[in-house]
Amino acid sequence: MPFDGFLDDAMRTQDAPAGHADARGHADALVHDLNNLLAVILNANEALAATLPEGSLGRELAGLSQDAAAKAGALLQRLLDATPAHAAAEPADCGAAVAETARLVRARLPAAVAIEVRGADLALQSAVDAVELDSALLNLCINAGHAMPDGGALTLSLAEADLRPPALNDLGLAAGRYAVIAVADTGVGMSPQVLARATEARFTTRAGRGGNGLGLASAKAFAEAAGGRLLLKSQQGCGTTATLFLPLA
Known part of the structure; x- marks a missing residue:
């Protein structure tokens, strides 16, 4: 079973009703087994990195693989523990x-996609789970990459916004200060019909090509659980911008 299908199965059964003990047990077993495989990847990459020269491309790539596997392990542990996404220590x-997302996504997207980062030096903190934030941003960036099969530009930016009326009328957020993280691409964009359904769970335009329709839906759920919002703007032929509004701590 491919990695995404394996994890998808675990997520579906983990959400089963409380009475379905067999389904939950199946989910726990899947997550446990996948965690064991990730431990092998982590240990192998750690050993590989130790054999490579400091500063070499190979060592950098081994480090990226280690970091990605560690994040995957943290997400899987959350599934196993049934920890709420918004419960941040x-x-x-x-x-x-x-x-960090920009660093990881450079290894995930084609070389023909140029990546620009803005505002990463801003000291902004939000009362959200760091692993869930990383996951949401990675999902948004991967979606952006899928929209640019022939290359393009991806911009990942961070800014601060002090939201007061009348801006709140459009956003549906409580007044206050927010971290605003935007992922903009120059890809194919979405039609109004697709845009209207883009955050529906399991809605995808990439059926049969690795799409499961969970990336935008999970990013939206993450933002709303934190008292924020995911805002999508798109135009066919002109690209898409996905913006996360997260309340500052």
């Missing part, structure tokens, strides 16, 4: 999340 550093 300490505020997440939004600038660090933007910088």
Whole structure:
């Protein structure tokens, strides 16, 4: 079973009704087994990195693989523990999340996609789970990459906004200060019909090509659980901008 299908199965059964003990047990077993495989990847990459010269491309790539596997392990542990996505032990550093996502996504997207980062040096913290924030940003960036099969530009930016009326009328957010993280691409864009359904769970225009329709839906759920919002703007032929509004801690 491919990695995404394996995890997808675990997520579906983890959400089963409380009475379905067999389904939950199946989910726990899947997550446990996948965690074991990730541990092998982590250990192998750690050993590989130790054999490579400091500063070499190979060592950098091994480090990226280690970091990605560690994040995957943290997400899987959350599935196993059934921990709420918004239960953050300490505020997440939004600038660090933007910088780390850009670092990881460079290895994930084609070389023909140019990546620009803005505002990663801003000291903005939000009371969200750092692992969930990383996951949401990675999903948004991967979606952006899929929209640019022939290359293009991806801009990942962080800013601060002090939202007061009348801006709140459009956003539906409580007044206050927010971290605003935008992922903009120059890809194919979405039609109004597709845009209207883009955040529906399991809605995808990439059926049969690795799409499962969970990326935007999970990013939206993450933002709203934190008292924020995911805003999508898109035009066919002109690209898409996905913007996360997250309340500052």
